[in-house]
Each structure stands twice: as C-alpha cells, then as structure tokens.
Amino acid sequence: MNEVDVLIVGGGLVGSSLAIALDGSGLRVAQVEAVAPRIDPAADPDERSLALARASVNALTALGVWPSIEAKATPIRRVHVSRRGEFGVVRLDAAEHGLDAFGATCPARELGNGLLARLERCASLVRYAPAKLTAIAGDANGVVATLAADDGEKHLRACLLVGADGTASFVRDACGIGIDKVDYAQTAFVATVQPERAMDGCAYERFTATGPVALLPLAQGRAGVVMTVPSADAPRVAALDDAGYIAELHERFGYRLGKFSRLGRRVSHPLTRVIARRLVATRTVLVGNAAQTIHPIGAQGFNLGLRDALTLAELLVEQARAGGDAGAASLLKRHAELRRKDREGTAAMSDGLARWTADEALPLKALRSLGLIAIDRIAPLKQALVARGMGFRGHSPALALRHFP
Template identity: 55%
Template structure:
C-alpha cells in the first residue's frame, strides 16, 4: 500500500480554509484529524482514493489534542499497518521495542510472561510517545497527493442526500458546503458525527483517573513492559529510549485531586508502593498528565452513507493499551473495503465493515472491561483463581500463544495491511 511520494510537495495541496472553494464534492469526508482520522486519510491516499480531512486543530503536532504526552504501546499489528501506509519510517527512530511483557497482581502468587523470541518475532510491539506518532503522521500527510485538508475547520451541520451527505464546514472565511458519498466520524469520544447521525452510545464511568509521565528506573528496563494489578487499579511501566520508562498509574476518582497535588517525591512514593521494586528505585518524574477514564460504546458502527471509527465508535479502558491499536484496525479495514469498491457509501460495503469489525471490537472491549472488573476488584475469593489463570497463561504454550497473538493485534479478521511482516 505504499504510494509514490516522489514530487509530492509539487502536487500536494494542504488546504487551509482561506484557500477552500465555497462548495464541492470531496470523495470520502473524514471528520477528525487525530491519530485514527489521520491514519485513515493516509491509507486512502496511499490507495489512490480521494478524501477530505476536516481538523479542528491547526496542522501542527502541538495543536492537535490527541498528539499529547501519553506513551503509546503499539501492538505489532499496528506497527505493521503504520509501515504499510508509509508512516513508520517517520517514527521508527524514536520507538522502543517491547521484547518482554510481565503481568502480575499485587499480593497474589503467579505471573504471566510473554517473550518475543518464544513467539518467533523480534518484538511484541513498540512504545512511542503520542506526540512523536502525531509528528510522523503530519509528515506523512504532507506527502499525500489526493488528500484535501481543511484545518482549522469544524463540522457544524449535516443534511442527508439521496446518495450521501451534505456537510457544512465552518471556517474563518465562512461556511463551506461539501457533498460526500461516505461520511466518516473519527472525531473522538464525544463525537459530533455520532450525535448528528442519531447513533446512541452506552457510557460507563469507571470512577478512575489515569496519570501518565516518564520516570527513570534504577535498573535498566531491558525492553520489558510491566502491567501490575491491585485493588487500587492497574499500573504499567513501558520501556522508552535512554533508560526512561513511561509510567501509567490508575487511581480512584476520589483520590485524583490529592494525587495531582502531590510533589514529585510524594508521587514517586505512591508509584513505588504500587509498582514495587522490580526495577529498583524510580526517579526523575516528568510532567504528570491526568485523564478521566470512561467507556463509551456506540450501539452501531454504521448508518446510511456513514461510519464511525476509533474513539467515536468505542472508547475503551486504557488497561492493556488497546485504544489506538483497535482504532487503527478500524481505519485500515475501512480503507481496504473502500479501495475495492466503486461506491464508498454502498450499504453492502458498510454492512461488511460492521461484520468484519465486530469480533475484534467486541472481544477487545470485553477483555479490557473484564480485566478491570476481575483483576482490580478486592475479592479474596477470586485471588486463587486469578493466580491460577496467570500461571496457566505463563506455563501452557497454546494459551500463551493465543494471548500473545491477541496482544500483538491479530484478532478476528484483521486488515491485510497489518499482516505484512516488517523487514
């Protein structure tokens, strides 16, 4: 799916709103320029499909809210997909391979270990700051030749047509009307597109907040990623460059303000108690960023001539780091189907998309929700069962292979792009 980028700067149009005509057709219309929306736009361009990308933020890494300070754990399938659409070459130098994963629960025996060499791969996944992935996406967007980008701009209204939608896009120079055969909502958890399509969504407040930052452990991480569960919620440590680690600490919503008010010493003390001493003392915390944790699941993925992808379709608990990985599989599956079709808004195509994504989507959401409910609940009667389950995952090769394959993003019927092996 690589597209020819030779001479791209001569042909590419980054459509600032002041350059936009008053109205016209756009091919596929993608609303939302975050990690998933940008990836979909690139995949379509690489396949030769015309599209328009509407971004509320200016086309800069420091302006896009999703290009933030989180450290993303990218599954192997995700990196395969990013490589297939020409993004990974812009990000690989700043990524750190995950070669070992350790999963445990505080105060209980047993742990599960997954090692890349036992699975026959050089890495189970890679870690990369979201801001770095955002910068790589922007560089790749600059190479696109069939993509029109409107930024900053917002979708303000939708009108159904017989063969698609008419979208009103508000810009600094006034409204712009765009007709599209396929409207894609990639506009996040609080999706305007989902709301205007009349698609309902189930909401669950976990009453938890996530704190992310970087730390430096006393001992080298050796490309190991750790996830540890407790009654207080999960904590994860992800390997980064220069001996740094990405810390992901979950606390109850009632404790969030108090944790946010801690100084560096107090925060490190909390993290150390929750994580333990596997890597020695944790030092040098970076700036902390809190995020409230909610689960949002659209009741359907498609409507006439419209589809939801990424967080607009489902926002999952960050446990297991599945959010962007799942969203990219949404985007690449949709791009694969659209590329093979004559009408991107064909009802049969949209039905096929929903059917293709259902096993992966439902399985991933069930896994993340189930882990929170089972691994973090203070239920003494569950302790032996949880420990035995971890031991089984660690000692039984077929179970470990199945767990590793799902963790690497190969679930259901994945898009062809993620099956490509990295060189």
C-alpha cells in the same frame, strides 16, 4: 458545491491513518480538522507515549510512516504481568515466539508528526484545516456537510462520511447513534520516571486492588507510567509532591526495577467507557474513539482504532477498484461485520480486566493466580494472548499483516 467520495471528520491519529491508507486508491478524499496542521519539533522527555501493537507497527510501516519515527521508538521485547500480593505471573518473551518484538512504544507527538509529514505527500487528499463540521444532511446523492472555516462557510457532498472525531463525536450525535457509557470511578495518572535498573525492553502490567499500574520502556532509559487510582482518592494523589508520588508508585508496583527518580510532569484523566451502539448510519461510519473509547488497561485504544481505519480502507479500495459506491449500505454492513469480533472482544477484555483484577474476594484471588500460572505455562493459552496483544483478533486487515512473519 464540491463533491468527494470520502469525507473524514477528524485529523487525529486514526483519521489521518485512514486518509493515508486511501492515498493512491483513486478515491476523492477530503479531511476536516478543527486546528491547523503543525509539525511540533520540540522534544520533551516527559511527553505522553503510546504502546503500539505489532499489527500497528506493521501497518505504519506499510503506510510509509514508520521510517520517520522508528528512531524515536523503543521495541517491546518482553511483557511481565502480575498482581500485587498474589503469586501468579505471566512472562512473555518475543524471542520465544520467533519475533524481534511484540510492538513498540513511541512518543505520541512523534507519531503525530510522522503522520502529518506523510499526509503532506498524499497526492489527492484535500484538507480543510482549521475548519469545523457544523451540520450534516442527506440528499439523493450523498451526505452534505457544512463546514465553518476562516474564509467562510463551505458545503461538501460526500458519498461516505467518516466520523473520526473522538469520544465526544459530533458525527455520532448528529446521526442519532446512541452510546453505552460506564464511569469506572477511576483516574489515570500519566507520567515518566527514571528506573534504577534498565527495563531492557520489558513492559510491565501490575494489577492492584485500587487499579492497574503500567510501566512502558522509553528512550533514554526512561519509563512511561500509567497509575490508576479510585477517583475518590485522586485529589490526594494529585496533591502529593514528587517524593510522595514516587513512594505511592513503589507501594503499588514494588522495587523490581530498583528505586524510581526524576519524576516527570503528571497528567490525570478520569476513565470512562463509551461504546457506540452501532458503527454505521446511512452513508456514515464511525472509527476510533468515536466508535469506542475503552479503559487504557492493556494499552489497546489507538491500536483498536487503527484497525477500524485499516479495515474500512481495505473495503473502500476494493469498492473503488470495482467501480462501486463508497457509501453503499452493503459496504458499511460488511465493515461492521468485520469489526465486530475485534471490537467487542477487545472492549470486553479491557472492561473485564479493569473489574476482575480489582476484586478482592478470596475465591477470585486464588482464581486469578491460577489463571496467570495457566497462561504462563500452557503454550496455546500463551500464544493466544500474544496474538491478541499484538492486534491479531478476528479479521486482520492486510496492511497489519504485511510485515508479520
């Protein structure tokens, strides 16, 4: 039976980031992924893009991933937040805070390619792909994982098992970790459009009674659009032709960027909130969507998961230098403590915004506008919003701070 210090289940963005962060630590690290790794060279202007917080860009730079994707990224230099039919507006400008950008947008495919290329340079990482975790069991020395691979069944013993296997996490379920789940009764439609006016590095968040609309600046003058609608209305929106869909978008967002054209491929996702009731079990820890899947408002999902991975990596490297056990209960307890403020705060913020901004009660309409005006005009409130939006809430892993002025 092969033995490793850390077994990462999941080869997605968060699991791969963790594997890279542990490269050179002296730890024996293995990664399991259900599909074979493949760099996808095909560019698609309509592909899904991610909004990366400043902390994430810092970390990806420190991990040696950012140089390979920077040319495909678009800096977010300004942010505009408003609510349809109300007078409050928040305007954020990176230059006013001594920054070149709050973060960047990047095609998800390019980030995946950049991580995969960096994984291939990891000196001691052992990758099992395609392979599927089918069972886990504890013994006196660690966690024994059973893998189903093309060349037969394999068994690995790990000091620490990391569940980075997404919202429907096998690791979480196998450990008996319960979840709190909320169905928002909303569906997000993701697409791209061509605005008539240049976005000039500005990201927009527009709240409406039927859900938020976000527009992100992309390369080639395109805009990434996430339009949220009530799920009961999703079949109607899905059936719209391109002209009808653009008209729907204008009805919610307005004409601040002129007319939209060249609608790209549309993809829809029902929105649910899934929060693991605890992050750790015996010699096991959850990160990324396995730990929490949150509402996309504010675009914090991947950024939050990356901070999970970076915090865990930081603790594991310290433990390795001290000659300690990678799966020690004290280490896992410390990880959960360090992640609590950021995890709970970010999840509560996304959940609160999703509910609060859709409420049409008259007192709330006035309160919202006054709140947005206060944030826009009171410097400490604006600075706090900027720091949290860039991923600096609670404990900040050293890798996320490395390039922060």
